Amino acid sequence: MASQNLTEAQLLKFELMDKGVVLSDDAVAALADLNQNRSLSPHDYASTSGVILNLDDDVWVNAPIELYNPNFVSRTPYVLDFDGGFAVEGAGLASRASFWPQPEYHGSTLNIGPLNHYVVTHGDRARLSPVRSCSMTCTFCNIPYDDPISVYTLKPVDAIVSAAKVALDDPLQPARHMLISGGTPKPKDIPWMQELYATVLEAFPGTQVDLMMVPLPGLFDLPRLASLGLHEVSINIELFNRDRAREYMRNKFNQGLDFYLDFIESATDELGPGRARSMLMVGLESIEDTLAGVRAIAERGGTPVLSPFRPDMSTPLKNEKPPSAEFMRETFERASEIVSEFGVFLGPDCPPCSHNTLNFATGVDGHISYPHDRPVMLGARG
Ligand code: SF4
Incomplete structure (x- = not known):
């Protein structure tokens, strides 16, 4: 296996995603002071359950903590400590x-109800959730288990737009771009979802908006979405092994599978190179299967995203x-070689959005660049 020269911070990212991190007493005290009484993590989704940290070499990581992942973060050797600044150490x-502090609006309520019912920010991106529950059930995803199909509801469009404005205007941690994601609507609600997409794109013309959704037949009118300014679409294959x-x-x-791959190809044709992503979940199939998925996505012009x-x-x-x-590192290194054959890169290219993906947000040129202002961070050593 080829081995890249990964830095200590890059190696730590894989270790933290595997084993998580515990907080030392000094780190807990520093967070009580710096982060006050805000929760440590939005913990709204399986892959966003940890604390978001920025490490050396501009490495972003969502590190699981025992509070939200007692199922595997009990014996980690990695410690988040504080001594004039935060540091992670172990093994x-x-x-x-x-440390990434949550926006002020998290946990608050307006006349439309709890704002996090509609929107949650991670890093520099606000994620809008227009549908409660999901018409599908994937057993690795918390959405159909947090909210069973009996509570399936379409949320009011004006409330979604109002909540998105709050996220963009947050005084502490303003969102810089947006993602409209799941759950998946029922087929009868596809026209509603299409109008929701158009309404949000028209309401925020100066903000990049991405869509992450199952490619339901008839849902995506790509020419219309392109004309409305859609930035990127994410069509997640998740598992390549059938x-x-x-x-x-x-x-x-x-x-x-062909339905997904054909869609990725047509979205790339319509929106342009690098604007159709597809996520593959690492760890529920063999490395060879995931790499075959990386190759298939890259062949169609899409941007593969590895999500542990x-x-x-x-x-x-x-x-x-x-x-x-080690499994994550090997997958990352071999996937990096495959994408370079096709002149594409492992997404996402937004550094803060790489907190829960297996990449370091280096674009085709191998460099990290920030398309938006950096998030506010706490406890960096001076
Ligand atoms: S379709 Fe998406 S939102 Fe629905 S259960 Fe599967 S991964 Fe979760």
């Missing part, structure tokens, strides 16, 4: 760190383990 690795796909995500399996499986406490997979650091 022979160390890096300085800074047996694993049938086992963990039967509804998406039934749509067929994190067992969520609300799902049937809560007793599984995340992939090992």
Whole structure:
């Protein structure tokens, strides 16, 4: 296996995603002072359950903590400490760190109800959730278990737009771009979803808006979305191995792999190179299967995104383990070689949005650049 010269902070990212981090007493005291009484993490989704840290070399990581992942973060050797600034140390690795504080609006309520019912910010991106529950069931995803299909609801469009404005105007941690994501609507609600997409794109013409959604037949009118200024679309294959796909995500399996790949190709044609992403979940299938998925996405002009499986406490997979650091590292290194053959890169290219993905947000030129203002961070060593 080829081995890249990864830095200590880059190696730490894989280790933290595998084993998580504990907070020392000094770190807890520093956070009580700097972060006051705000929660440490939005913990709204399986892959966003940890603390967001910025390490040396501008490495972003969402590090699981025991509070939200007691299922696997009990015996980690990695400690977040504070001594005039945050640092992560353990098992022979160390890096300085800074801590991402949540926006002020998180946990607050307006006349439209709890704002986090509509929007949650991670890093510099606000994620809008127009549908409560999901018409599909993937067993690695918390959405259908947090909110079963009996509570499936379309949320009021004006409330979604109002909540998005609050996220963009947050006085502490303003969102710089947006993602409209799941759950997946029922087929009868596709016209509603199409209008929701158009309404949000028209309401925020100066803000990059991405869509992450199952490619339901008839949902995406790509020419219309392109004319409305859609930035990127994410069509997530998740699992390339068809047996694993049938086992963990039967509804998406039934749509067929070619359907997804054809859509990625047409979205790239319509929106332009680098603007159709597809996520692959690392750890629920073999490395070879994931790499075959990386190649298939890159061949169609899409941007592969590697997302490590994190067992969520609300799902049937809560007793599984995340992939090992070595498994993640090998997948990342071999996937990097594949994408370079096709002149594409491992997404996302927004550094803060790489907190929960297996990449370092280096674009095709191998450099990190920030398309938006950097998030506010706490506790960086001066
Ligand atoms: S379709 Fe998406 S939102 Fe619905 S259960 Fe699967 S991963 Fe979760």
